[in-house]
Amino acid sequence: MRATIAYDGTEYCGWQVQPNGISVQEVVNAGLSKLLGEEITCVGASRTDAGVHSMGNEILFETKTRIPADKIAYALNQYLPEDIVCQGSSLAADDFHPRFSESYKTYEYRILNRRFPMPTMRRDSLFYHYDLDEKRMQEAADCLLGEHDFSSFASIHTQSKTRVRTIYQALVSRNADDLITIRLCGDGFLYNMVRIIAGTLIEVGAGITSPRAFQQILDGMNRELAGPTAPAHGLTQVGLHYLTPEEIACRKAGGKWPFLIDSERPL
Structure with a gap:
């Protein structure tokens, strides 16, 4: 599954999970895990620094859910704070990777x-x-x-x-x-x-x-x-x-x- 995540990075220590503060990735993982009822760890395209913003960081994650792919974005936003918003979700192609696809x-x-x-x-x-x-x-x-x-x-x-x-x-x-x-x-x-x-x-x-x-x-x-x-x-x-x-x-x-x-x- 893939999704597009926009965020105001002001309150976060960056995209990537870190021991020294709350990251955007950590919050997204928690939201997805609560929504889907399984442990989710997403991979992001851009590892933005602390305080940096994004209008759409692409993520990839695996799930067993039966929720239609395009509906996950709407449901996920109910589990995210106002400064992080999912802009869309879809099934990912088998060869897609947010960091390594050209x-x-x-x-x-x-x-x-x-x-x-x-x-x-x-x-x-x-x-x-x-x-x-x-x-x-x-x-x-x-x-x-x-x-x-x-x-x-x-x-x-x-x-x-x-x-x-x-x-x-x-x-x-x-x-x-x-x-x-x-x-x-x-x-x-x-x-x-x-x-x-x-x-x-x-x-x-x-x-x-x-x-x-x-x-x-x-x-x-x-x-x-x-x-x-x-x-x-x-x-x-x-x-x-x-x-x-x-x-x-x-x-x-x-x-x-x-x-x-x-x-x-x-x-």
Whole structure:
């Protein structure tokens, strides 16, 4: 069985079950176990950090229930708190795995760049009152596109075998409410990667670092070259798309991906 879980990560120690606090996965496991009357342990696609939010983390779990697959989401929400909501459920294909099936993920880091904070945005946006130049930030972000070794933007605690990732979209925009959004879409992200990129782009926007220096930071493959790790609460996983067989074939053939990338595309 698979399901899509959205959550406000403010009150949780992250997605993954941990000994030092309550995690989103722990709460979802408990809800599923109560609903289905059996011990359930789900597997999630993205192991988001403490305080990070998600509009739809895909999960996989096994169950003996006779509840129709599409009805589980409605029933599960009766066992979940208001800051965790199941967005849908369905039968999973035999070869589906939320972490290992080929996919792309989209994250947004939001920065409220104005003189005074807005209390209604405090949980999912970083308040930054010094002027930021989003055009400089976009110029720097352009160099992220393509396949690179992202060691400069990886936490020293990263345990991945390789730090090479591919970024398909890197956009920086400002809306009429002075909300700057850094949107990154890629085949995967290292531990703290998006938050370190965001922290470094903030320094570019503030004039502390130049767009050219940002390129040198990427090329240097050294975490000490990059800026600070931006606070967790500004980060939201906004998209998770599993590739169709046609898209996989296109990627392997080196063709232009036909689905790249509608910024308004739903999860």
